[in-house]
Amino acid sequence: MKEKFARWGVLFVQYLKRDWKKNIIWILGLGLFSGGYVPAFEVIGKGQGLLGMYETMQNPAMISMVGPTPVDTAADYTLGAMYAQEMLLFCGLFAMIIAALHVVSHTRKEEEHGLTELVRSFQVGRQANSFAVITEIVFINSLLALVIGGVMTSFGADTISAKGSFLFGASVGMAGILGAVIALVMAQIMPTSSGATGASLGIVGLLYIVRAGTDVSKVNFSMINPMGWTYLTYPFTENNWVPLITAVVFNIIVVMIAFALEGGRDMGAGYLPEREGREAAKKSLLSVPGLFIKINKGVMISWMIAFVIMGAAYGSIYGDMQTFLSSNELMSKMFTLSGVSIEESFTGTIMMVMIGLVSILPIAIVNKLFSEEGRLHLSQLYSTKVTRAKLYWTSVILAIIAGVVGILLASGGLGGTAISAMGAGSSMNMGDFIAAGYNFLPSVLFFTGLAALALGWAPILGKAVYVYLGYSFALNYFGGILNLPEWFSKTAVQSWIPRMPADKFNGTTFITMTVISITLMVFGYIGYHKRDMVEGA
Amino acid sequence: MEEIVKVQGLQKKFGKFTALHDVTFTLNAGEVVGFIGPNGAGKSTTIRTLLGIINRDAGDVKIFGKDVWTDSLEIHKRISYVPGDVALWGSLTGGEIIDLFIELHGGGDKNKRDYLIKRFELDPKKKAKGYSKGNRQKVGLIAALSVDSDLYIFDEPTSGLDPLMEAVFQDEVEKIKHAGKAILLSSHILSEVERLADKVAIIRQGKVVETGTLDELRHLTRSTVTLESEGDVAKMSSVNGVHDFEQKGNQVTFSADNEYINNILTEAAKLGVKKFEAVPPTLEDLFMRHYEV
Numbered sequence: 001m002k003e004k005f006a007r008w009g010v011l012f013v014q015y016l017k018r019d020w021k022k023n024i025i026w027i028l029g030l031g032l033f034s035g036g037y038v039p040a041f042e043v044i045g046k047g048q049g050l051l052g053m054y055e056t057m058q059n060p061a062m063i064s065m066v067g068p069t070p071v072d073t074a075a076d077y078t079l080g081a082m083y084a085q086e087m088l089l090f091c092g093l094f095a096m097i098i099a100a101l102h103v104v105s106h107t108r109k110e111e112e113h114g115l116t117e118l119v120r121s122f123q124v125g126r127q128a129n130s131f132a133v134i135t136e137i138v139f140i141n142s143l144l145a146l147v148i149g150g151v152m153t154s155f156g157a158d159t160i161s162a163k164g165s166f167l168f169g170a171s172v173g174m175a176g177i178l179g180a181v182i183a184l185v186m187a188q189i190m191p192t193s194s195g196a197t198g199a200s201l202g203i204v205g206l207l208y209i210v211r212a213g214t215d216v217s218k219v220n221f222s223m224i225n226p227m228g229w230t231y232l233t234y235p236f237t238e239n240n241w242v243p244l245i246t247a248v249v250f251n252i253i254v255v256m257i258a259f260a261l262e263g264g265r266d267m268g269a270g271y272l273p274e275r276e277g278r279e280a281a282k283k284s285l286l287s288v289p290g291l292f293i294k295i296n297k298g299v300m301i302s303w304m305i306a307f308v309i310m311g312a313a314y315g316s317i318y319g320d321m322q323t324f325l326s327s328n329e330l331m332s333k334m335f336t337l338s339g340v341s342i343e344e345s346f347t348g349t350i351m352m353v354m355i356g357l358v359s360i361l362p363i364a365i366v367n368k369l370f371s372e373e374g375r376l377h378l379s380q381l382y383s384t385k386v387t388r389a390k391l392y393w394t395s396v397i398l399a400i401i402a403g404v405v406g407i408l409l410a411s412g413g414l415g416g417t418a419i420s421a422m423g424a425g426s427s428m429n430m431g432d433f434i435a436a437g438y439n440f441l442p443s444v445l446f447f448t449g450l451a452a453l454a455l456g457w458a459p460i461l462g463k464a465v466y467v468y469l470g471y472s473f474a475l476n477y478f479g480g481i482l483n484l485p486e487w488f489s490k491t492a493v494q495s496w497i498p499r500m501p502a503d504k505f506n507g508t509t510f511i512t513m514t515v516i517s518i519t520l521m522v523f524g525y526i527g528y529h530k531r532d533m534v535e536g537a
Numbered sequence: 538m539e540e541i542v543k544v545q546g547l548q549k550k551f552g553k554f555t556a557l558h559d560v561t562f563t564l565n566a567g568e569v570v571g572f573i574g575p576n577g578a579g580k581s582t583t584i585r586t587l588l589g590i591i592n593r594d595a596g597d598v599k600i601f602g603k604d605v606w607t608d609s610l611e612i613h614k615r616i617s618y619v620p621g622d623v624a625l626w627g628s629l630t631g632g633e634i635i636d637l638f639i640e641l642h643g644g645g646d647k648n649k650r651d652y653l654i655k656r657f658e659l660d661p662k663k664k665a666k667g668y669s670k671g672n673r674q675k676v677g678l679i680a681a682l683s684v685d686s687d688l689y690i691f692d693e694p695t696s697g698l699d700p701l702m703e704a705v706f707q708d709e710v711e712k713i714k715h716a717g718k719a720i721l722l723s724s725h726i727l728s729e730v731e732r733l734a735d736k737v738a739i740i741r742q743g744k745v746v747e748t749g750t751l752d753e754l755r756h757l758t759r760s761t762v763t764l765e766s767e768g769d770v771a772k773m774s775s776v777n778g779v780h781d782f783e784q785k786g787n788q789v790t791f792s793a794d795n796e797y798i799n800n801i802l803t804e805a806a807k808l809g810v811k812k813f814e815a816v817p818p819t820l821e822d823l824f825m826r827h828y829e830v
Contacts, residue, residue, distance in 0.1 A: 003610045010640055018628060114624030118677065120590045121618035121690075122641035123610055266591035273552045 004263070006125035011132035015106065019136070026098060027144050034091040034172050035151030035165070038083065042157055045079045053082055058328060060320040061346045064212040064313070065353075065477075066090060068219050070234045078159040080236025084168060086478075089231040091172045093208060095144065096179025096227075099137055100200040103183040106133045108193035111268045120267065127259050130184060134255060137180040145173035164236035167244075174247045175230035179204060181254040188261035191274040198302055205306060209313045216320055226250055288386060288394045295372070296365050300402055303361045307406050310357065311413025314350050318343055319421035340502045341427050343418070347436055348499030349476075351411065355440035356473040356494060358406040359447040362399035363465050366451035369395040370459040374534055382533065392528045396452050396521055403444040411437025428501065436500040442513035443494045449520030456527025459534065539566040540602075541688050541719035542587065547596035549582055549743075556582045560596070560745050562738040564719050566687070569710070571734030572723040573824060579743040580723045581621070584692050587721075588618060600688060614643060617686040621693030621723075623677035625665035631676045632661030638680035645684035653679040656705055670697035682709055689713060689720045695729065707733060727820045737820070739827050746827055754823055759792035761816045762801070767809035776804045788812075 016023070044053060054077040056062060057069060067089035071077045107130060110116050116129065125131075148169030153162045183200040190196040207227040214221035214228075222228040229247035233240050265271060284290050293300075321342050325332045338345075369391060372378050378391070415433025419426050447469055454461040472492035475484070489495045496513065498506050542564035549557040557579045564570045574580050585591045586598055589609030598605045600612045625634055632654075639645035654661050657675045665673065674697050681689065689710075695703045703726070710733055714720060724730050730737065737754060739747040747754060759780065764770065765788045773789060774782040778797025783790045793801050793815070805813065818826075 003607070006610050007641060010637075014637060018626060114620065114622060115626065117585070117588075117590060117620055118618070118623065118638070119641065121588050121613065121616070122638065123613045123643050124641055125610060126589075264592075267585070269551070269591075 004125045004127040004259070005131050006123055006128055008125065008128035008131045008135070011119070011124070011128055012135050015132055015136045016139075023140055027140060027147055030091070030094060030098065030172070031144055031147035031151060033094070034087065035148040035169070037087065038079075038152055038155040038157050038160055041079060041083050041086075042155075045082060050074070050077050050079065050082060053077070055328060057082075057085060058324065059342075059346075060216040060324055061314075061317050061350070063215050064317050067211075067231050068215050068222075070238050076237075078236065079157060080159040080161070080164055081234075083160065084164070084235045084237065088168060088171055088233075088235065090477075091148075092175030092227075092230045093204070095141065095172050095176035096182075096204050096230075097201065099141065099176040099180040100183035100204065101197065103133055103137065103180045104187055104193055104197045104200065106136075107184065107187040108190075108196050108270075112193050116267055127262055130259065130262055134180065134184065137177060141173035141176040141180075144176065145169035148172055159236055161236065164239055167233055167239055167241065168235040170244060171230050171233045171235065174244050174251075175227070177251050178226060178230060178247060181251045181258065184258040185254060185261065187270075188258055188265060189271045191270040191272050194298070195270070195272075198298070202302070205309075209309060212313055213316065216317060288390050289398065292365075292368075292394050292398055296368055296398065296402075299364055299368075300361065303364075303402075304406065304409055307354070307358060307410040308413040310354060311410045311415075312417045314354070315414040315417025315419075316421055318346075318418040319423070321346065322422075322425060343422070343427060344502045347414075347418075347428070347433065348502045350414070351433075351436045351440060352476050352494050352497075352499060353473070354410045354414065355407060355437060355444060356469065356476060358403060358410055359444045359469055360466070361406050362403040362444060362448040363451045363462075363469065365399040365402055366395055366448060366455055367462040367465075370455055370462055370534075373459070378533075388529055389525070392452075392455070392525050395455075396448065396524075399448045399451070400445065403448060404441070407437045407441060407444065408434070432501050435505070439500045439505060439510070440494065440497055442510055442517060443497060445514055445517035446493050446520070449517035449524070452521045452524035453527070454524070456524035456529075456531065540564075541566055541568075541600065542570075542721065543597070543599045543602075544583070544587075545597040547583065547586060547598055548594045549579075549586060549591070550594050556743055557586075557593075558743040560740065560743070562745055562748050564688075564721055564736075566719050567714065567717040568736060569714055569720040569722055569734045571730035571737040571820075572721055572740065573725070573727065573730060573737060573820075574740035578740045580740060581692055583740070584618075584690055584721070584723065587690065589613075615687040616690060617642070617681035617684055617688075618690045619674075619677040619681045619692065619694045621696050622670075623673045625668070625673055625676060627664065627666030630662055630664055631659055631668065631672070634665060634676055635661065635680045635683070638677075639683055642680075642684045642686075650679065650683040653682055653709075656709075657702060671699065671702065674698055675702070678706060678709075682713070687718055689718060691721065692723045693725060694722070695724070695726060703729065727824060731820045737823075739824070741827055747823075751820065755817050756795050758818045758823055758826060759794055760798070760818060761790065762793045763788065763790050763812070763814040763816075764805055764810065765789075765812035766805065767811060768807070770808060772808065773801075773804065776801055 051074045054071070054074040066086050069077070069081055069085040071081050110129070119129065145166070146169060149162070149166035152160055152165035152168060179200070182203050183196065186196045186199040186203070187193070190199050207225055211222045211225050211227050214225065223232060223243070226247070229243040229250065233243050261271065285294055325342055381391070411433045415430045418433065419428070419430065447465060450468065451462055451465045454465055472494060475489055475492040476494055496509055498504060498509070540563055544560055544562050547557055547560040548555070560579065560583050562570065572580055572583070582591070586593050587600065587605055589605045589612070592606050601615065603612055605612060629637070635650060635654075639650065657679055659672060659675045659679065665676070668676070674694065678694060695706055698706065707729060710720060710722070714733070722730060722733060731751065734751070736748065736750050738745050764773065770787055770789050771784060773779060773791070778794035778801055779791045780794070781792045
């Protein structure tokens with residue numbers, strides 16, 4: 001035992017000291033995000049609000065996105081029930097991703113940086129570091145659970161009971177721990193830290209998509225899914241703690257597996273072998289575009305695959321929509337009145353959400369140029385005849401191409417599966433889906449432009465573009481549900497674009513936004529051209 | 538003398554690639570062993586095995602008579618380690634990191650720490666991300682030298698240090714050597730090894746090809762002889778044990794097998810010696826000889 005865990009306590013205290021700023025932002029940020037929307041939901045729930053929302057949330061498309069509710073009748077659909085259904089899964093997903101990234105950064109990443117080698121040369125057990133990180137994660141997520149529970153209870157809203165609030169908090173916290181233990185196992189198996197991050201996020205994404213399918217078809221099957229044990233606790237309605245207990249047992253087992261794996265491996269190596277590289281450069285590598293494609297290849301391929309899967313996952317729901325409408329008179333009437341089919345309406349919304357996610361890739365590619373700069377990877381290039389213009393525009397153009405291809409894959413994936421799911425009754429063809437996707441192209445360009453502007457003038461703010469994207473994404477995701485004031489929803493850039501195919505294409509908006517985006521890129525170039533290169537920051 | 542490190546037939550594979558074929562050497566108390574070899578020969582891999590952070594595929598590796606993989610914790614109580622590239626947490630100051638390392642070791646001497654910080658001229662209040670390579674190296678050295686250990690493992694410890702600081706390091710190492718500690722010094726700075734080491738182990742392509750004291754190793758190789766004589770000096774070229782014969786007028790330079798040195802002297806005496814200089818091989822000569830083959 002001692003050989004394994006000696007001095008984990010010192011490392012644990014050290015982590016709290018080193019990470020305290022990050023941890024406070026993590027706990028308060030996610031805590032307020034998870035628990036702080038109670039007043040907003042109270043507004044929605046006023047009058048006939050809850051009734052309407054209940055009907056909306058019966059839509060399989062909605063369930064696939066946010067998760068199910070145990071409530072059978074509109075009368076039982078309380079404020080608490082609504083909050084839990086619409087928020088819990090999403091908050092848990094956030095908690096999982098943050099925790100997974102944190103674990104990899106403190107395990108394999110530290111090994112790659114050479115920190116672990118020094119630490120391990122002291123009287124520190126082989127598993128002390130992993131144990132310290134997991135303890136930190138449990139500590140953070142416990143605090144997070146308490147903060148969420150406290151925040152929600154503090155509003156004193158009807159049906160938002162203390163019991164349910166703390167269960168809600170505990171469910172989010174448990175999701176965080178689940179994300180962490182998955183990452184801990186991946187950190188042992190994968191050959192590099194970036195591989196471990198990718199694999200962890202991939203598994204989280206896969207669990208999410210699998211549950212989208214089972215939630216819609218047969219919710220009991222979602223209980224086989226580890227992710228199910230975090231959001232199927234149904235706070236404020238059934239208040240079921242059992243899934244959390246299952247999750248605790250599961251987490252402990254997974255941690256033990258990770259420890260066993262770690263006990264047998266060399267520092268800095270995983271169980272999967274690293275592939276051997278080639279001896280000489282391929283011709284395709286020997287240019288700036290070639291080099292940039294190569295260093296972004298992993299990110300591009302994994303996101304492209306994610307886009308197709310995401311499109312396909314949402315496309316598979318289209319078949320259930322007609323069934324849902326025929327069983328629900330109220331909703332059926334609503335759609336008939338507005339003259340738009342439910343499929344068209346859903347396509348407009350889901351396309352906005354998906355293209356929001358597609359925007360991540362171009363931002364990542366533009367930001368990559370700065371992270372390469374900071375790591376001094378480009379120092380040797382600066383001294384060659386390669387100009388800054390070449391570096392900048394290659395990155396930006398590669399980002400734009402990635403965005404264009406990403407939209408094609410996401411809308412194609414959605415359209416392909418949707419058309420086959422709807423069968424003969426299909427009211428849309430492939431062209432409608434692709435058009436609906438490219439309708440949002442200006443928003444992708446806009447985010448690329450923002451990232452490029454940051455790269456040129458204040459590269460540290462490159463990460464802030466993700467924050468704005470996340471903000472816009474959340475507004476779009478919940479915008480329909482929350483009934484936000486017009487000016488507020490307009491702060492998300494996608495809201496300016498009409499949602500095809502339900503709405504008509506607006507050429508003026510399309511061109512204006514494209515021009516603004518290109519202007520941002522040009523301004524970014526002016527900054528990049530004259531600013532100091534950051535060395536070793 | 539107490540045997541501190543014993544490495545016998547160590548083998549290590551990374552996938553299909555065999556990094557270490559056969560590493561064998563010992564290190565006794567009060568001894569400095571210089572561990573030298575070209576880049577990629579397996580020096581750091583051997584050291585990581587000694588630290589128990591990677592596991593060997595075959596062989597017997599013991600420190601203080603304990604197995605390095607299963608008893609690493611017991612062993613780490615009494616060792617100090619400085620890698621060739623000290624990685625630090627950018628957000629902590631040098632002083633904080635040194636204290637943390639001392640704490641992780643199990644305690645050290647506060648006065649020694651302050652003394653070393655002064656000697657190495659480190660600013661302990663600066664955040665580690667602002668340190669240069671040499672300053673990061675100092676942090677590792679100060680932490681390692683502030684604690685009381687029986688075995689010190691240095692993997693290219695002075696890389697990035699200026700010559701003055703190198704001298705400080707060598708001075709401190711001599712002190713711990715006289716205190717009867719064992720030191721494994723892996724280095725490319727051969728003058729440093731020559732000055733500090735009692736024994737040398739030369740590793741090449743994962744195999745220790747030569748071990749012994751510097752004298753022993755010197756004996757195995759040739760001395761460089763410069764000779765000027767009254768008679769026809771060219772005759773020397775056919776004498777047994779003379780190699781790489783070069784003549785410039787009346788003066789010749791050749792390398793001589795040490796076992797034939799008596800014979801060479803006798804032959805030279807017949808020619809009437811005007812000048813005779815024999816230079817023993819430097820470590821650098823030994824090194825080159827092993828590497829170039």
